[in-house]
Amino acid sequence: MDQNDKKKYIPVILMLLGGLITVVITFLRSFSILAKLGSLLAVMAVMYFVGTLILNVIRHFEKVNFEKEEAERKAREEAESIALATDGNVEEKE
Numbered sequence: 860m861d862q863n864d865k866k867k868y869i870p871v872i873l874m875l876l877g878g879l880i881t882v883v884i885t886f887l888r889s890f891s892i893l894a895k896l897g898s899l900l901a902v903m904a905v906m907y908f909v910g911t912l913i914l915n916v917i918r919h920f921e922k923v924n925f926e927k928e929e930a931e932r933k934a935r936e937e938a939e940s941i942a943l944a945t946d947g948n949v950e951e952k953e
Contacts, residue, residue: 866914866917866918867914869910869913869914869917870906870907870910870911870913870914871907871910872910873906873907873909873910873913874903874906874907874910875903876906877902877903877905877906878899878902878903878906880902881898881899881902881903882895882899885898885899
């Protein structure tokens with residue numbers, strides 16, 4: 860399993876964690892069953908949405924970093940090819 864496969868679970872894990880916390884708090888505060896279910900549904904929907912936003916931000920930054928690395932690699936290869944083409948024999952003009 861590579862890194863991308865693990866990242867796709869971020870929204871689900873965040874949603875379930877929010878749901879667990881909500882269930883514990885609603886039981887401790889003795890909410891009615893309808894209030895427990897309503898708050899659980901609302902929290903899980905919001906946390907899934909937040910997790911999806913976080914996942915999209917992570918993917919965006921990975922894409923930007925990949926493009927930057929590719930541009931640096933191409934510039935380095937171009938500089939090396941220029942250095943090989945001149946073969947170190949650079950004559951100074953007077």
